Amino acid sequence: xxxxxxxxxxxxxxxxxxxxxxxxxxxxxxxxxxxxxxxxxxxxxxxxxxxxxxxxxxxxxxxxxxxxxxxxxxxxxxxxxxxxxxxxxxxxxxxxxxxxxxxxxxxxxxxxxxxxxxxxxxxxxxxxxxxxxxxxxxxxxxxxxxxxxxxxxxxxxxxxx
Amino acid sequence: xxxxxxxxxxxxxxxxxxxxxxxxxxxxxxxxxxxxxxxxxxxxxxxxxxxxxxxxxxxxxxxxxxxxxxxxxxxxxxxxxxxxxxxxxxxxxxxxxxxxxxxxxxxxxxxxxxxxxxxxxxxxxxxxxxxxxxxxxxxxxxxxxxxxxxxxxxxxxxxxxxxxxxxxxxxxxxxxxxxxxxxxxxxxxxxxxxxxxxxxxxxxxxxxxxxxxxxxxxxxxxxxxxxxxxxxxxxxxxxxxxxxxxxxxxxxxxxxxxxxxxxxxxxxxxxxxxxxxxxxxxxxxxxxxxxxxxxxxxxxxxxxxxxxxxxxxxxxxxxxxxxxxxxxxxxxxx
Amino acid sequence: xxxxxxxxxxxxxxxxxxxxxxxxxxxxxxxxxxxxxxxxxxxxxxxxxxxxxxxxxxxxxxxxxxxxxxxxxxxxxxxxxxxxxxxxxxxxxxxxxxxxxxxxxxxxxxxxxxxxxxxxxxxxxxxxxxxxxxxxxxxxxxxxxxxxxxxxxxxxxxxxxxxxxxxxxxxxxxxxxxxxxxxxxxxxxxxxxxxxxxxxxxxxxxxxxxxxxxxxxxxxxxxxxxxxxxxxxxxxxxxxxxxxxxxxxxxxxxxxxxxxxxxxxxxxxxxxxxxxxxxxxxxxxxxxxxxxxxxxxxxxxxxxxxxxxxxxxxxxxxxxxxxxxxxxxxxxxxxxxxxxxxxxxxxxxxxxxxxxxxxxxxxxxxxxxxxxxxxxxxxxxxxxxxxxxxxxxxxxxxxxxxxxxxxxxxxxxxxxxxxxxxxxxxxxxxxxxxxxxxxxxxxxxxxxxxxxxxx
Numbered sequence: 001x002x003x004x005x006x007x008x009x010x011x012x013x014x015x016x017x018x019x020x021x022x023x024x025x026x027x028x029x030x031x032x033x034x035x036x037x038x039x040x041x042x043x044x045x046x047x048x049x050x051x052x053x054x055x056x057x058x059x060x061x062x063x064x065x066x067x068x069x070x071x072x073x074x075x076x077x078x079x080x081x082x083x084x085x086x087x088x089x090x091x092x093x094x095x096x097x098x099x100x101x102x103x104x105x106x107x108x109x110x111x112x113x114x115x116x117x118x119x120x121x122x123x124x125x126x127x128x129x130x131x132x133x134x135x136x137x138x139x140x141x142x143x144x145x146x147x148x149x150x151x152x153x154x155x156x157x158x159x160x161x
Numbered sequence: 162x163x164x165x166x167x168x169x170x171x172x173x174x175x176x177x178x179x180x181x182x183x184x185x186x187x188x189x190x191x192x193x194x195x196x197x198x199x200x201x202x203x204x205x206x207x208x209x210x211x212x213x214x215x216x217x218x219x220x221x222x223x224x225x226x227x228x229x230x231x232x233x234x235x236x237x238x239x240x241x242x243x244x245x246x247x248x249x250x251x252x253x254x255x256x257x258x259x260x261x262x263x264x265x266x267x268x269x270x271x272x273x274x275x276x277x278x279x280x281x282x283x284x285x286x287x288x289x290x291x292x293x294x295x296x297x298x299x300x301x302x303x304x305x306x307x308x309x310x311x312x313x314x315x316x317x318x319x320x321x322x323x324x325x326x327x328x329x330x331x332x333x334x335x336x337x338x339x340x341x342x343x344x345x346x347x348x349x350x351x352x353x354x355x356x357x358x359x360x361x362x363x364x365x366x367x368x369x370x371x372x373x374x375x376x377x378x379x380x381x382x383x384x385x386x387x388x389x390x391x392x393x394x395x396x397x398x399x400x401x402x403x404x405x406x407x408x409x410x411x412x413x414x415x416x417x418x419x420x421x422x423x424x425x426x427x428x429x430x431x432x433x434x435x436x437x438x439x440x441x442x443x444x445x446x447x448x449x450x451x452x453x454x455x456x457x458x459x460x461x462x463x464x465x466x467x468x469x470x471x472x473x474x475x476x477x478x479x480x481x482x483x484x485x486x487x488x489x490x491x492x493x494x495x
Numbered sequence: 496x497x498x499x500x501x502x503x504x505x506x507x508x509x510x511x512x513x514x515x516x517x518x519x520x521x522x523x524x525x526x527x528x529x530x531x532x533x534x535x536x537x538x539x540x541x542x543x544x545x546x547x548x549x550x551x552x553x554x555x556x557x558x559x560x561x562x563x564x565x566x567x568x569x570x571x572x573x574x575x576x577x578x579x580x581x582x583x584x585x586x587x588x589x590x591x592x593x594x595x596x597x598x599x600x601x602x603x604x605x606x607x608x609x610x611x612x613x614x615x616x617x618x619x620x621x622x623x624x625x626x627x628x629x630x631x632x633x634x635x636x637x638x639x640x641x642x643x644x645x646x647x648x649x650x651x652x653x654x655x656x657x658x659x660x661x662x663x664x665x666x667x668x669x670x671x672x673x674x675x676x677x678x679x680x681x682x683x684x685x686x687x688x689x690x691x692x693x694x695x696x697x698x699x700x701x702x703x704x705x706x707x708x709x710x711x712x713x714x715x716x717x718x719x720x721x722x723x724x725x726x727x728x729x730x731x732x733x734x735x736x737x738x739x740x741x742x743x744x745x746x747x748x749x750x751x752x753x754x755x756x757x758x759x760x761x762x763x764x765x766x767x768x769x770x771x772x773x774x775x776x777x778x779x780x781x782x783x784x785x786x787x788x789x790x791x792x793x794x795x796x797x798x799x800x801x802x803x804x805x806x807x808x809x810x811x812x813x814x815x816x817x818x819x820x821x822x823x824x825x826x827x828x829x830x831x832x833x834x835x836x837x838x839x840x841x842x843x844x845x846x847x848x849x850x851x852x853x854x855x856x857x858x859x860x861x862x863x864x865x866x867x868x869x870x871x872x873x874x875x876x877x878x879x880x881x882x883x884x885x886x887x888x889x890x891x892x893x894x895x896x897x898x899x900x901x902x903x904x905x906x907x908x909x910x911x912x913x914x915x916x917x918x919x920x921x922x923x924x925x926x927x928x929x930x931x932x933x934x935x936x937x938x939x940x941x942x943x944x945x946x947x948x949x950x
Contacts, residue, residue, distance in 0.1 A: 040755070047419050090528075133427060172846065342841035352935060374503075402698075437504065440508055452870070476696065
């Protein structure tokens with residue numbers, strides 16, 4: 001049997017602990033051990049961004065992150081964004097803005113957008129483009145996604161005002 | 162040593178459905194005891210939104226709100242046969258099958274309502290708000306909810322329907338090629354504007370204006386998704402993509418997204434879409450299939466724009482900076 | 496970004512729909528944005544095996560021997576499959592619509608015909624074990640000359656790529672190519688003011704959906720197998736699997752319908768049969784998911800094409816003859832290419848009314864990666880060639896490129912080269928709107944044209 005190691009971390013605000021294969025990626029562990037299939041495996045090489053999650057608030061490619069290296073850290077995924085059935089503002093703008101078609105890139109896109117807005121609540125279009133440039137989308141042509149993120153930023157600043 | 166601007170045009174059409182026909186799809190529609198409708202298919206949603214549009218088609222046909230309709234797909238144990246999602250056939254073929262099934266189900270529903278109201282089924286219409294009433298006398302009415310309950314538990318009727326849509330297969334005549342490839346065609350005209358750097362060969366797409374004629378925009382927001390995404394892919398195809406960048410040498414072929422190039426969010430052209438609707442005689446509410454066509458006209462429009470800008474023809478896709486530069490050098494040498 | 500130009504064809508429509516013509520929210524996107532949408536791979540099964548395919552490193556080679564003994568002994572390996580395990584190893588997917596012959600192998604037996612062709616399937620309890628064991632499979636190859644160019648493949652003396660066809664081209668009932676013959680092109684060229692012949696080429700391109708091709712096959716314990724798959728065509732794949740596995744169709748249960756992008760890249764049948772076979776022979780669930788590298792270089796791309804167009808045009812702008820020779824590079828195997836090459840023939844000469852048309856379309860075999868369907872199959876590259884040619888012709892006769900297209904545009908009632916009357920034409924109106932939207936002025940008479948039949 002492959003060597004198993006214990007791992008304890010916070011996932012979407014909940015304490016979680018599991019024995020996982022030593023050397024397993026965070027993506028594999030999230031999907032297979034923690035029952036969170038929201039991050040997707042589009043390439044397992046770090047070139048498509050579909051696996052993007054936040055680790056202690058920073059955007060990370062979970063397919064290139066060792067699960068063991070996340071011991072004690074706080075992971076956020078798309079599956080944890082809605083609170084008590086109410087969509088997170090980013091989820092809401094993707095839905096209302098028709099910014100998803102096949103949806104496979106969507107969880108990664110939303111996390112990349114969240115990482116941006118958490119750090120830069122009032123991004124320019126260039127900021128949004130830069131933040132999303134690690135996420136491949138084959139369906140939408142990106143424009144609706146950029147517009148959705150800008151709409152979320154505007155809604156946030158409107159609410160903050 | 163300049164950035165030169167040029168523009169080019171292309172006009173195309175595209176057949177809807179599997180070439181030469183012979184590609185059936187079926188649908189089954191039934192009502193639950195409380196008047197919600199299930200559409201059972203074995204059709205595949207690739208992201209183009211098949212599930213949503215079939216719900217809207219069923220809802221329109223029966224006369225209910227789309228949120229009363231649930232799509233159940235794809236399971237080969239429960240869904241009747243569908244040829245598949247390809248060749249821009251989904252909306253057209255599956256939509257027509259859904260209309261047929263929904264029409265049959267609606268007829269049974271109206272017959273039950275007619276029995277309940279003691280009128281003829283032909284005197285009844287739906288109000289789109291969950292009720293069935295006598296035409297011209299809306300006060301004589303029954304809810305679909307009550308109609309469904311009556312059908313199930315009082316009248317012993319199955320509010321259900323079956324749909325099958327098949328364009329008969331055509332076989333090309335051996336010597337002349339006489340054949341019937343499709344029953345309807347969508348159309349497009351694209352004007353593209355580019356800036357070409359005549360020192361590096363790099364092409365920047367400044368704008369694309371796409372006019373698409375698609376029969377009927379069944380859900381304009383979803384149509385927009387498809388057409389914007391397709392326009393992007395057309396640009397990508399024209400200028401970036403190849404699995405064999407060093408052909409005829411087949412080494413160093415791209416194996417990941419770092420090597421297989423496509424425009425990113427920072428490389429987008431200003432994109433305008435205008436949609437025309439000339440309903441297809443045999444389309445579901447006139448719809449044609451635009452899913453493939455929308456990624457085609459940009460390619461020659463860009464090639465023509467590059468010629469307009471710098472006077473070189475690249476007749477080999479993709480039109481890479483290297484090819485443009487080689488052509489410019491040859492042009493200068495001549 | 497999008498405008499609906501309702502003023503066109505208003506007399507053909509009743510714009511009185513209630514649930515259609517409305518931008519209702521998509522029912523699937525709440526699932527996408529919350530991560531609840533279930534794609535085929537969003538499932539875990541206990542004791543699941545991972546399938547790793549050992550592939551040919553050569554473009555063209557005879558297989559002298561296959562030695563799987565070391566791989567079989569590798570820790571974690573449950574089973575190693577070769578062509579001997581496949582009940583009906585030689586197949587072709589279009590056999591379902593009677594387009595044969597069967598010309599492709601599920602697992603290579605005595606020959607490989609392209610670099611990447613599947614040879615041995617290794618099943619192990621982890622991806623890592625499967626990869627390690629795959630490296631221990633020994634295949635003894637005798638390398639053969641290969642051909643990667645369609646002109647070379649069609650020249651006498653070229654290596655024969657696919658013995659099932661006997662030639663390096665698909666044989667239609669019309670011979671080595673699909674034919675369209677309409678009018679008399681030679682007469683057309685003779686009367687033309689100008690004749691222009693040009694050649695266009697394209698490279699293969701990848702569909703590159705964000706979700707790679709794959710499936711998970713699960714034995715149900717009652718002789719039935721459930722296959723969770725992202726195929727674009729459920730029954731097409733099921734029926735081909737039934738043939739390959741010699742298993743009655745009702746033993747197969749395919750579940751899918753929610754796919755992370757297709758674009759034609761998920762219409763071949765390359766993962767389900769071998770995964771289900773492995774599930775049957777091991778009694779365990781089997782996962783076979785293409786890596787991104789496999790999706791890029793193994794899964795079928797759009798075909799490379801070569802198109803020769805020769806046109807005869809009059810000074811007044813009318814194209815009087817169009818001759819097209821189109822070549823589609825199917826790679827080593829047919830898959831959907833005979834259909835795609837034929838679709839090209841049906842598409843020529845484009846949406847224009849031309850009195851004399853001659854089209855020959857060929858489906859050619861080379862040792863390149865087998866190509867197959869991709870968005871615009873059979874038409875995309877044809878449109879590139881046709882519309883660049885139109886631009887060249889316009890400039891040849893010193894005419895505005897858009898006006899030139901108006902002169903030749905097809906209209907209702909016009910006879911097409913494949914002898915169907917034009918119906919539902921709208922090219923003229925699209926160009927009229929483009930003229931306005933792009934501020935590309937054309938003469939007034941063109942803005943007054945109509946696609947409707949003149950009464």
